[in-house]
Amino acid sequence: MDHFFPLISILVLAVGVTHAASPSELYWRSVLPDTPMPNLIKHSTDVGELGLGHPVTKPMATSAKLRSCFFLENDLHDGAKFTLHFTGTGSGLSLLTRQEADSIPFTTTKLPEILARFSIEPGSHEAMAIETTLEECEEQAGYGQIKKCATSLESMLDFTTSALRTRDIDTVSTRVDKEDSPEQQYNVVGVRMLTGSSDWVVCHVQPYAYTVFYCHTKGNSKAYMVSMVGEDGTNVEALAVCHSYLDGSNPKILAYRGFQAKQGTGNFCHFQPQDNIIWIPKSNANLL
Template sequence: MDHLLPLLSILVVAAGVTHAGSPSELYWRSVLPDTPMPNAIADLIKHSTDVGELALGHPVTKAMATSAKLRSCFFLENDLHDGAKFTLHFTGTGSRPSLLTRQEADSIPFTTTKLPEILARFSIEPGSHDANAIETTLEECEEPAGYRQIKKCATSLESMLDFTTSALRTRDIDTVSTRVGKEDSPEQQYNVVGVRQVTDSSDWAVCHVQPYAYAVFYCHTKGRTKAYMVSMVGEDGTKAEALAVCHDYAYESNPKILAFRGFQAKQGTGNVCHFQPQDTIAWIPKSYARLQ
């Protein structure tokens, strides 16, 4: 029996490694042990490419990271209620990006001044569509934050957790995101069957996946905005739990929101809302959230 002990020890260690999870999963558990990991992140971890070849300078992804799309409409907050109807098109992300660990991400330049080096590292042709997308993402990440806003482009899950917990000044956080019953549901009319407000506080943050050679999240705090989770059923029976964000644009000066103001001027007064795609994650302090 004694001769089996070394073998049993090896099996126990192997089992521990198997269930320990990736470095990103372990960091999540250490920072947010009481917060379930959202599907948007768990899915990225599940489909991430082996990045052991990073040291050789080879590409770590087979395809560019692209965010999920949502063909949606703007609407006023007063129009968000049971029985409301919206024509929406939820799409998947297609090829999922690799989610790098902090150590891996920090070893790669992330600045417009190093664009040629970045493109060469990932074998992306300068001037191509992918190269232009990478340059645009870098430029947006380098833009200064808006008025009373904190922002960061997180190149790893560890970096995203550090940003959100620091910006919100707590680790007692819930996450919410859009969930759809089908990976790529057709454009159709959805009927609202339930609405619940998840925050009316300015102390919350949101992270969006950006087009890049690996997973990059554009994260920023929200000011004078509300968030709702909206239960809907499509004409074909597809069920969706959609994250809706409503903005008070009377207090914002960003020229990018002029289109929203134009919509507001045509439709009347009130906060302007829109739905978020499936890979957008809202981070809400539990002390403010009204999650049911």
């Protein structure tokens, strides 16, 4: 009998460890066994079956001043200074499984049904955000681009591996070593290119009643990892994406208007929020 309770404890611990792995984590391991799961996904919540009254997930993006967030590639170098505000990623993502997500309409034609399901008042700020996300997801992809709004981790992984034609992929996101750092000036202490290839994908979190990633391939773009130190000592590894003017002429990119007069002086760049994920084939990545 003396050995019974320790044995039971070990079995309970083992069962607990097994059950601790979320469906998202298990699917990740099956598709990308050699790729570490980003903290953004690892610390997410599998919300299970959604019921009425589930709140709209706010877009967990950094809030950086536009004039500081957008800049010319020529200005990206050691000693450069940017005033930024990294707001953290809140309480994490609320991911649905593929089965759960596929059971919920995801189209503008079903907007009243979607709003009713989540007890969202038509005409409210949340309702307009959901409608905007659905409209953007239904728009045609740009020339030479592949896109998908992924409503589950499974669909995001399937899209990414299909678009990149490989499962040998690395993921990169902006990392901040303090959860709540103030808006402040950051000094660049290191810059390295992650990839200059067009063969990569970026996924952005969209405002919705649960986590939706807007994923698309990139063309004529470069990705950099920028090491910065804030005035209060906050260390940041910030993802920066630089576009050519031909690739970046989308009028929805508001800051682009401010750079039109500078065409020919270099590509324009912007930092990626902490809730964005870049997917790069390991054969094209420079992550060391």
